[in-house]
Amino acid sequence: MSCYRYTILNSFIYLLLAGYSYGQDKTALDSLMLQKESRSLPVKIKALNELCRIYTGTDNDKAMYYSGQAIQNAIKSKDALLIAHSQNRLGTICDYRGVIDSANINYLAALKIFETFDDKSGIAMVYQNIGVMYYFQNDLDKAKDYYLKAIHLRTETNELDYIAKLQNNIAVIFRRQKKYNQAIDFYHQALAIKLKFSDQEAIANAYSNLAEAYSYKGVADSASLYLKKAITINEKINSKINLAGNYLQLAEINQDGGDLINARLNVLRSIQYATEAESNDILYNDYELLWNVDTLEKDFRSAVINKQLASEYKAKVFKDDKAKAIEKLNVLYETEKKDKEIVSLNAEQERKRIQRQFLILGLALTLLVLIVTAVYFKKVKNKNKLLSFQKRDIEDKTALLNQQATEIAQYRTQMNPHFIFNALVTVQKFILKENKFNAAHYLTQLSKLMRLTLYNSEKEYITLKEEKEFLDFYIEFEHSRFENLFTYTFNLDDNVDEENILIPPMIIQPFIENAIKHGLSPKNGEGTIEILIKQETDIHKTPFLLLQIKDNGVGREAAKKQSNKEEGHRSKGLSITINRVRTACHVNKLDDANCVEIVDLINDEKEAAGTLVKIKLPLIENF
CATH class of the missing domain: 3.30.565.10 (Histidine kinase-like ATPase, C-terminal domain)
Structure with missing residues (x-):
């Protein structure tokens, strides 16, 4: 199995979390920009949440800003359902950025409101987002349980598109658990729904997923059949990235079956489309497979060339992954700052609200001293309890943010400059002694150690x-x-x-x-x-x-x-x-x-x- 196929399946899961189904064309964005300035709070809040969804994953600073604005206006509107939708959206951003505790807090708060109003679509939406959260923590059984709960509610509300996506996600879980028959069954259920709509790309992806499952099961004929169906659709809609993946999968099936001629032809087609789509990941897998075919055919000269190309694309993939990891640490730091700003904003609004209430009570005291005095003390007592509860809540959130800040600082200081300096001095010593082998070996070990440190620090x-x-x-x-x-x-x-x-x-x-x-x-x-x-x-x-x-x-x-x-x-x-x-x-x-x-x-x-x-x-x- 190739690394590429596993990447496609996981990507589809994450798209469900982030909600990418909206094309970022200028007309639509301009419309949302106008709506967010509307005097109607419901229109404004919905536009802000939609902008937040669109920018999640592409411009996280904008996404967090729009989320903060949505929550602020939702609180101002006093509309519980708008608050719930805004908290659910904030949860998806926190989950996307890896701040799991904050994501869970917002999801559960939104879920409680939706359950109060018996909003089945809202409850299902939170269930599927919690399922995605557990999926990326590798708790596959919990993820599956939440997906099934969401399917039950989506069936009651007859939301077929969401049901198909959830069925696909359950199939991915079964595929990862090597339960291929169950995976194929859920993929077929998702395909049956998608065939009722005109979304050709979704149908092509469904065929690709079925081919994937049959390939893992070892049924090459069925895998090839569904891949060819996917290729036919992807050629019509000119989806170069999907065509590159389809031809790579087909080439792997050819190679496993000993058909090296077709394996070479299909991997060359994959290289053509992957080059046009600028996909380093697929190109790395293409040249690895081509190297293997050359080796089997004993064309060692071509094998050396293709192995070198595979190594070059692998380095590019690692460089991209490293940049993403560093960006993730920066994003976590920015998330912490935004969370503090939201907490501070809510506390300021609460303070002003309490001041207004005390002013009203003061005016009432001048009219009805005896009666209002009793009411006043009762309300003060209740307010003190509320303030005490809110204070504890803020302290708990502050402790959580401090914990996250400590972890971020630890990641950034893990390989400290003093350690790296000593390591480079050691390399210099080897070089001065003309021990080039030890110097090269030591540098390789240092690179592996730094890479392993960066990999562990993401978790x-x-x-x-x-x-x-x-x-x-x-x-x-x-x-x-x-x-x-x-x-x-x-x-x-x-x-x-x-x-x-x-x-x-x-x-x-x-x-x-x-x-x-x-x-x-x-x-x-x-x-x-x-x-x-x-x-x-x-x-x-x-x-x-x-x-x-x-x-x-x-x-x-x-x-x-x-x-x-x-x-x-x-x-x-x-x-x-x-x-x-x-x-x-x-x-x-x-x-x-x-x-x-x-x-x-x-x-x-x-x-x-x-x-x-x-x-x-x-x-x-x-x-």
Whole structure:
């Protein structure tokens, strides 16, 4: 199976979340720009939400601005359903940007309002967006449950177009779970609905999806049949990107069946359309397949050329992915600022509303002193309760935003300049010694380590197994740098499931780096680093994860003296990591004051014998 086919299926899921069905032609946009200036609040709010939807994913700053304006005007209108639609739209932006907690808060708030009014279309809309949110968190069963709930409601309201999209999404889940018969059944149901409408591109996509499922099942004849149907439609509507994908899939089926001549012809057609569509991703897969065909036909000269072209397009794809990852971090930072502005705006409106009410009460007191006094005190009491509730709510949201800010700062300082400088000095040393092989190898390892760090930093949580793999790679890297200065062990208790227990990414690495730099580097003799992870419970019988990092270095006191003699950059990565741990403990109601404990070890002669770091983390399981 090619990477390209998997990308198409996931892209369709995300389009349902963002709501892209509206063409951004100038006439339509101009109309919405006029409507957003309307004196009619319902017209204005709907236009703002539509603009927000259009710009989500293309200009996220504009999308967030229009969402904020929509919510502000919806609150002003006091129309609960308009508020619900605006909160649902804000939830999709937060989900698109990866701010899952904020997305979930807005989705649930919108859902509660729609349920109050028994608005089945609104409830179904939130259900399918929550389903998409769980899909991209790889919780496929929860995603499927919400899609099925949405289908039930859309059936009651006879919204066939939405039913077809939801059936397609369920088919994607079954396909990922390798339940191909169920996937094919749902794809056929979606196709039956699409054939009732005149959207040729949607019908072509349905045929492509069926071909995909049959191909995974191993039924090549059916896969080829549906691909040819898709190609016929895509040629009529001149969809170059879809034609490139269709011909690539057909070429793969030809190759799997041993028909190398048609495999070559179809991949060349795919290259033609992918070049016109400027799709580096498809071109990379095209040249990889063409290289494989050349190899099977023993045309090694062409194979070398096509492998080189595949490598060039792969580099372009990686460069694009890296740029997107950096953009995502910037977007998260901007989202945090916008969220704070919205909270501040709502608080200011609430303050003005309370001031107006107190003014009315003051005027009433001059007319009916005795009666209004009793009413006044009752209302003041109620208002204080409301203000207390709102204050707690704002404090909770502020804590959440601070947590997100800490994570963003940690991502941006993970590979600090001091570390990179030391790595480059090591490369320089290899070069001066004319050890070109070690220099090239070390640079390759540094590139892989930075890429792995960037990949992990995109995630809110990773498994213990992924953290261990990262640490093993990092330790191997440091061994090259310090010429095997130390040994390293990583142990898990029997009750710790490394594949299903989740922790925030790169929690352990800063402590290991600190141990190597300040504890083991100045030490005479072989150093050791031992990591132990086990599951324990606190005094309230709440389970938590205990991480222990132990070294036999010179100890903190000696390291501090050495550090005071040195000048230059000092990384804040360790303090940021400790704050991340404390925030995680606080949010999950663990004792955050004792979440990080650093113990100085001494031997029988009362001499420093290293350092022991104990970290408590909430027990989060991926089931």
